[in-house]
Amino acid sequence: MLPAGLALGLLLVLALDRPLLQLLLWSGKPPKSDLLLLLRVWGSLWLWLGIAFTAGLLEWRRVRRKLDGTLERVGVLLLSPLAGGLVAEALKLVVRRERPSDLDAYLFRSWLERPWSTSGLGLPSSHAAVAFAGSAALGLLYPELRWPAVLMALGCGFTRVASGAHYPSDVLAAALVGVLCAMLVSKRLVPQLRPRLVSWLRRLEQPAEH
Numbered sequence: 519m520l521p522a523g524l525a526l527g528l529l530l531v532l533a534l535d536r537p538l539l540q541l542l543l544w545s546g547k548p549p550k551s552d553l554l555l556l557l558r559v560w561g562s563l564w565l566w567l568g569i570a571f572t573a574g575l576l577e578w579r580r581v582r583r584k585l586d587g588t589l590e591r592v593g594v595l596l597l598s599p600l601a602g603g604l605v606a607e608a609l610k611l612v613v614r615r616e617r618p619s620d621l622d623a624y625l626f627r628s629w630l631e632r633p634w635s636t637s638g639l640g641l642p643s644s645h646a647a648v649a650f651a652g653s654a655a656l657g658l659l660y661p662e663l664r665w666p667a668v669l670m671a672l673g674c675g676f677t678r679v680a681s682g683a684h685y686p687s688d689v690l691a692a693a694l695v696g697v698l699c700a701m702l703v704s705k706r707l708v709p710q711l712r713p714r715l716v717s718w719l720r721r722l723e724q725p726a727e728h
Contacts, residue, residue: 521694521697521698521701524690524693524694524697525694527690528687528690528691528694531686531687531690532687534686535685535686535687536622536685538679538685538686539618539679539682539685539686542676542679542680542686543679543680543682544680544681544682548677548680548681554677557670557673557674557676557677558645558674558677558678560649560652560653560670560671560673560674561643561644561645561646561647561648561649561674561678562645562648563599563600563603563648565652566595566596566599566600566648566652567596569595569652569656570591570592570595570596571592573591573592573595573659574588574589574591574592576591577590577591589708590659590708591659593703593707593708593711594655594658594659594700594703594704594708595652595655595656595659597703597707597708598651598652598654598655598696598699598700598703598704599648599649599651599652599655599696600648601651601699601702601703601707602647602648602650602651602652602692602695602696602699602700603644603647603648603651605647605695605699606642606643606644606646606647606648606692606695607636607644609641609642609691609695610636610639610640610641610642610644611633611634611636611639613626613639613641614626614627614628614629614639615627615639615640615641615688616638616639616640617638617639617640617682617683617684618640618682618683618684618685627639640683640684640685640688641685641687641688641691642688642689642691642692642694642695643675643678643683643684643688643689643691643692644692645674645678645692646671646674646675646678646684646688646689646692646693646696647692647693647695647696647699648696649670649671649674649675649692649696650671650675650692650693650695650696650697650700651695651696651697651699651700651703652667652671652696652700653667653668653670653671653696654667654696654697654699654700654701655700655703655704658700658701658704659704671693671696675689675690675692675693676689
């Protein structure tokens, strides 16, 4: 239901992209605030690396050093935002819509101009994709943190629009990408990789036979 709702919302936002951008855009320079910086960093892979490592350590201690739960936490919290960011970057190369400009129309980059560079491309927002993928993963693993995580992801998306770096549709598309990546990683990828990784790590722990 959630991905379908995000897709429908994306279609609606596309019709209102420019007015919403003008409504949310900061006048002048963006304000300096620790909170705004934190919201922006919520879309950083480095932050999610720290969150995944911390969650893994806590789970390791909670379950008395059992690999299964620890690897699940680390895998979902690390691979979800990583996948979200990578998919967003790949989609930018396909869609090729540039970041907001002063014109009242979308600008698309030619395939002949920097075909493998995502610099200056905006759809979808990579920061927002990482933020929503990580927040969705956090909510799946820790339901009590679902709404705080969603608010942080929304805040990250807001900073991308308010700073003029992205259209609202860039952020909503990123939310769709992030949620789908988190669902696939948590439901498909990690359950398939975890038994193999556990088996490999346990073989490493066994003393070599002479």
